[in-house]
Amino acid sequence: MSKPFRFIEPYIPSIEEITPHLQQAYELGHFTNFGPACKKLEHEIENKFAIESYNAITVTNATAGLQIVLSIIDVRDKYVVIPDFTFPATFQAVLAAGGIPILCDIDLATSELDYHSLKDALDTHDNVAAVIHVRCFGIRRDVTNIIHLCHSRDIPIVFDSAAGLGDVRQGKYGSDYGEFEVFSLHTTKVFAAGEGGVILTPNTYADKLREATNFGLQPDRTFVDGINAKMDEFRCAVGLATLNNLSTIIDMRTKHVKESMRILSQSSCIDFFQVGMEQTWSNFPIFSSKHMGDELQNIFEEHGIITKRYYYPLMSKGYKGLANFIAHSSKNAEELENRILCIPVYSRAVEPSFFTALENIVESLE
Ligand SMILES: Cc1ncc(COP(=O)(O)O)c(C=O)c1O
Numbered sequence: 001m002s003k004p005f006r007f008i009e010p011y012i013p014s015i016e017e018i019t020p021h022l023q024q025a026y027e028l029g030h031f032t033n034f035g036p037a038c039k040k041l042e043h044e045i046e047n048k049f050a051i052e053s054y055n056a057i058t059v060t061n062a063t064a065g066l067q068i069v070l071s072i073i074d075v076r077d078k079y080v081v082i083p084d085f086t087f088p089a090t091f092q093a094v095l096a097a098g099g100i101p102i103l104c105d106i107d108l109a110t111s112e113l114d115y116h117s118l119k120d121a122l123d124t125h126d127n128v129a130a131v132i133h134v135r136c137f138g139i140r141r142d143v144t145n146i147i148h149l150c151h152s153r154d155i156p157i158v159f160d161s162a163a164g165l166g167d168v169r170q171g172k173y174g175s176d177y178g179e180f181e182v183f184s185l186h187t188t189k190v191f192a193a194g195e196g197g198v199i200l201t202p203n204t205y206a207d208k209l210r211e212a213t214n215f216g217l218q219p220d221r222t223f224v225d226g227i228n229a230k231m232d233e234f235r236c237a238v239g240l241a242t243l244n245n246l247s248t249i250i251d252m253r254t255k256h257v258k259e260s261m262r263i264l265s266q267s268s269c270i271d272f273f274q275v276g277m278e279q280t281w282s283n284f285p286i287f288s289s290k291h292m293g294d295e296l297q298n299i300f301e302e303h304g305i306i307t308k309r310y311y312y313p314l315m316s317k318g319y320k321g322l323a324n325f326i327a328h329s330s331k332n333a334e335e336l337e338n339r340i341l342c343i344p345v346y347s348r349a350v351e352p353s354f355f356t357a358l359e360n361i362v363e364s365l366e
Pocket residue numbers: 060061062063064086087089090134160162163183184185186196197
């Protein structure tokens with residue numbers, strides 16, 4: 001049997017594409033601590049992805065980015081609402097910032113934080129210092145209702161958009177409400193640098209956030225809350241090289257998703273979330289009305305396609321550490337946890353045998 005189709009095929013720019021972005025670092029002998037490639041990457045991300053009043057701050061990864069944003073908000077010993085359906089990074093960032101997670105339910109139609117569950121949690125618990133809205137699978141939706149709800153209670157909102165950076169056809173990030181958006185540049189993402197992350201922040205918080213990435217050090221050598229979350233020149237150079245190819249990468253991924261959708265929609269039991277095609281397409285989640293996620297995963301594997309169950313398990317079931325958290329509500333999250341399957345999306349032209357395998361899967365499901 002031929003090699004199975006991998007779930008993730010990272011896009012790695014060539015060495016020739018990366019090295020020009022390191023030239024200044026070599027000339028100046030400046031390899032980290034806000035060097036030239038770091039400044040350039042932040043500048044280019046700001047220009048491409050953020051509205052005028054926002055800044056980009058690079059970080060070592062999205063988990064550190066979320067932690068830093070939460071510590072600037074100051075969530076210590078206070079509650080932070082997050083969805084139960086997310087990757088452990090969201091939960092861990094709250095703990096690392098000294099907060100207590102409240103796990104809320106999700107909307108079945110979107111897999112994202114449910115408005116009513118969030119409202120109920122805010123009505124039930126005083127002392128909520130922040131809300132993290134996870135843009136699941138990097139899909140970008142209009143969540144004005146959630147932003148308005150948080151704004152009406154004066155509670156800062158942080159978007160965990162780990163898989164979302166890449167596409168701006170829906171417009172630039174940021175608004176007058178002052179939300180934070182945190183992205184990952186991990187190798188599993190579309191805009192990848194190996195490891196890395198970016199915070200898009202209202203510019204009034206930029207200096208504080210940058211200090212927090214550098215141990216919280218102040219000019220007089222005293223220090224506030226912070227960690228070491230600086231992205232070094234080598235990773236920034238990879239990020240810059242990837243950025244140059246991003247629109248081609250997203251075109252390829254969109255083509256791949258469109259053709260997979262066309263084939264899978266011939267099955268009476270496969271369904272997708274209703275979203276426009278103008279996405280980064282970091283992931284392509286599907287679900288079946290007849291099969292649980294693990295059954296569907298086995299069927300794909302039998303046909304040579306490796307898939308992944310995201311986000312599984314729920315935070316309320318997966319966390320085995322000792323910290324306190326509140327499980328507020330999870331009914332819909334429990335339903336989706338067992339159904340969703342993410343199938344491969346590639347940043348290159350896809351061989352016809354991938355689509356033949358999908359056709360065979362559709363046939364075997366009927
Ligand atoms: C929803 C979510 N948040 C945060 C992260 C963490 O990103 P990083 O690996 O950059 O820390 C991930 C990783 O995939 C994620 O899926």
